[in-house]
Amino acid sequence: MATAKPASPSPPPSTAVVPAANTAAAADKPAVEQLLEVAEDEVVIDFKPNAKCRADLRLRSLHPSLPVAFKVQTSSPLKFLVSPPRGAVQPLSSASLRVVLRPQQHAPASFPRSRGDRFLVLSSLSAAHLDSSASSSAATGGTTAIRLRVFFGGPYLLRLAAEAGDAAAVRLILRRQPHLLPLLEPEAAVPDGAEQWAPLHAAAARGDTGEVRRLGPDSMGARDREGRTALHVAAAAGEAEAAAALVDMGADAAATDARGRTPLDVAREKGYQEVVDVLERWELVMTAARRGDLQSLESLLSKRAGVRGRDQYGLTALHLAAIKGHCDVIALLAGSGCMDIECEDVEGHRPLHLAVEGGSAEAVELLLDMGAKVHAATRRGATPLQMAVTMGYEAIALLLRGRGADEAAAPALCIASSSSSSISCA
CATH class of the missing domain: 2.60.40.10 (Immunoglobulins)
Incomplete structure (x- = not known):
């Protein structure tokens, strides 16, 4: 002091x-x-x-x-x-x-x-x-x-010093900021059989957004020794652009580390307001889509970055708008190219499946008009038509048949899935 x-x-x-x-x-x-x-x-x-x-x-x-x-x-x-x-x-x-x-x-x-x-x-x-x-x-x-x-x-100068072979600078930075040490141990083993430190973590920590996007979502599930995802690491380093890129790539913003903290918790603890804004923006997008708040959603989407996130079940804002039958929100999200009309949650449910589950014939018709695949199946094999028949939505079933849906090969029994309450065939 x-x-x-x-x-x-x-x-x-x-x-x-x-x-x-x-x-x-x-x-x-x-x-x-x-x-x-x-x-x-x-x-x-x-x-x-x-x-x-x-x-x-x-x-x-x-x-x-x-x-x-x-x-x-x-x-x-x-x-x-x-x-x-x-x-x-x-x-x-x-x-x-x-x-x-x-x-x-x-x-x-x-x-x-x-x-x-x-x-x-x-x-x-x-x-x-x-x-x-x-x-x-x-x-x-x-x-x-x-x-x-x-x-x-910070991560950028630590990497710069290490690449230049400046051992004295590396030691000084780590003495002042020991939490950066994992950045110099990309192959360090992690407990409980978790994956090793991934290149995606290192790219996120140093704010290399181009490398984050190049690596893609394949390493998204990797954890470091503290149970942190790449999004946790970006949040801890204050790298707002990298955090936004990870969210847009489908990083789980609700994932918790070994201490039970989400990336948003980490960003708030560190005082990185730009990262907080990115992560809260995703939550606000999800809330606006669920409520059908078109005005708020248009404002949020104008910022572009960090709006295509998913929750722990893989659900996007488009899924939520579909199950609620908010046609104007569906048109905004899918029509602007902001979100893929065939995006899937962890069980393979697409927005069309959830529009059927929500019982909204208007949403189903809109998604079909926008190019949604009428024969799309979940990971358990459920199609939109099978779901409509099982749930007793005769008008929606008639609409789907009129668009070419065929239930000839449908299993006899369909049950509700555990994660999103959608229908999957047993």
């Missing part, structure tokens, strides 16, 4: 300006009033090229009765933004700041620790004193200051 340090004994200055770490040098000096402390000893940035990178700082007032004014300065104002750059912390209370690194095309010239980037947190009982203080030397008017260095880390 970074705090203002005591000043030298002679002559006694009115302000202490000292590094955030290195307390031993001032241990035997007379104490000056410490107004503020910073929980972090460095500004830790998870760097990603061409993206805004963020870090949070937590300030705590040490004054028992008066507000402490603060002001944050940086040696690189063209690179960094601070929000808020100044303010006041109430007595013995805390406040949070956000540091934003503007998008940078290339990796930092020096990392993990930057040679040229610094932050100065000035504090005083008088806001006017902050404006009269020098930014790079001892301040005046009872102002104390804490200097913070910048540490650049």
